[in-house]
Amino acid sequence: MKQIEVQIMGQSYLLGCPDGGEAQLRDAVERVDAAMCKIRDAGKVKARDRIAVLASLNLAFDLAAQEATAKAAPPAEPAPTPAAAPADDGAVDPKATQLIHKLDQALAGDGHLL
Helix, strand or coil: CEEEEEEECCEEEEEEECCCCHHHHHHHHHHHHHHHHHHHHHCCCCCHHHHHHHHHHHHHHHHHHHHHHHHHCCCCCCCCCHHHCCCCCCCCCHHHHHHHHHHHHHCCCCHHHC
16 A cells, blocks of 8 residues: 545645555545535535535435436446536535535534534
């Protein structure tokens, strides 16, 4: 196993990587970075840990939706990755807004994260 240095939201991380898995790990890092930057750039959440939680929820939700779709009927073409998705037009993702609202409600009494 080797270690590679990556950047997520401008912060460096040293990650362990299995032999032959560097491209897959870098793709995963790119997805996480894009998801976190999109939430940060929406301007409603500032705390890095809350951004990470929301990005994780979004990615897990998307993965579960893809798995459900694959079970129902295999797609003719692979779904686009966030890196290949069209450029953000500045609109706020309603799903992200809903998750932010639910997270805010759940964490309303927890001043440690603010």
